Amino acid sequence: MKKLERGFYRKTSLVLAKELLGKYIVFHNNNEKLVGKIVETEAYMGFSDKAAHSYNGRRTPRVEVMYGEEGHAYVYMIYGMYNCFNVVAAEKDIAQAVLVRALEPIEGLETMSLNRFQKPFEQLKKSQIIGLTSGPGKLCDAFGITREMNGEDLTQDKLYICSGTEEKFHIVETTRVGIDYAEEAKDFPWRFYIKDNKFVSKP
DNA sequence: CACTGGATCGACT
DNA sequence: GTCGATCCAGTGG
Numbered sequence: 001m002k003k004l005e006r007g008f009y010r011k012t013s014l015v016l017a018k019e020l021l022g023k024y025i026v027f028h029n030n031n032e033k034l035v036g037k038i039v040e041t042e043a044y045m046g047f048s049d050k051a052a053h054s055y056n057g058r059r060t061p062r063v064e065v066m067y068g069e070e071g072h073a074y075v076y077m078i079y080g081m082y083n084c085f086n087v088v089a090a091e092k093d094i095a096q097a098v099l100v101r102a103l104e105p106i107e108g109l110e111t112m113s114l115n116r117f118q119k120p121f122e123q124l125k126k127s128q129i130i131g132l133t134s135g136p137g138k139l140c141d142a143f144g145i146t147r148e149m150n151g152e153d154l155t156q157d158k159l160y161i162c163s164g165t166e167e168k169f170h171i172v173e174t175t176r177v178g179i180d181y182a183e184e185a186k187d188f189p190w191r192f193y194i195k196d197n198k199f200v201s202k203p
Numbered sequence: 204c205a206c207t208g209g210a211t212c213g214a215c216t
Numbered sequence: 217g218t219c220g221a222t223c224c225a226g227t228g229g
Contacts, residue, residue: 042210051210062225082211099210137211178210198227201211 001162006155008073013089013096017043018171018192020087020098021065022164024106027116027143029159032111034143036103036133041202042176044086046096051182065151066095073152073159081164082137085145087154087161094113101191102178103133104199105142112142133200170195175200 001024009016020038027034044052046066053063053076065074066088074086074097086097105112112132113121121129133139140146145159152159173189180186193200 043212053210058226060226076210077224079209079211079221086210101210120213122217131212135211176210181209 001164003155004161004163006071009087009089009154010091011089013043013045013098016087016089017041017098017190019193020100020161021171021192022167022169024162024164025100025103026162027145027159029144030068032108034108034111035106036139036143037106038100039104039197040100040102041191042099042101043190044097044099045190046090046094050185051176051179052095059095063095066097068092068151071154073149073154075140075147075150077147078137083140083146084136085140085149087191099136100139101136102193102199102201103139105132106198115144116142130198
């Protein structure tokens, strides 16, 4: 597994969203290494996308990192209680990002279990194992990703993404979740996931 | 300053 | 299927 370099992120969020599937997120936190395979993403295309925080050039303190260099983390709080982890795409001044919606837990399951359910992995029910990282808020809780990670450079050593194995999988393309307000954009097929993967949030 | 609503989740019917 | 939790960012005065 090799850390992805800057150039990997220098493409539209629509293309990046698909290419991120099957890649591995690595987070070093409190002397621990947590790893998860990306199994579900959504593209937010910025200027022309009514569902995007940066729609129509909107530029506020929160969304500023999306206007910065590609390959950084955009982490924001939603509904007062959950964090969402995004990968900044495109290039400087083009505010696009990919929301990572679900991971398959790979390494550090014990810590993820404690973070999510305050109990050891061996005590989890089957449904709780699936629920460790099967949603954008859940995966941030499991990994301990907070807004302190907003703006983090994903080509450095704290939080980064690695190339996957050569495995083959089918990509399902469908509509994005939770953006009913976005008029015509709510019907764009800009959500992607690995077919038949158990950790997808809403198959 | 006060207000509004949200790229969610979990508990409940 | 519905709904409440919980709080910040954005907006407008």
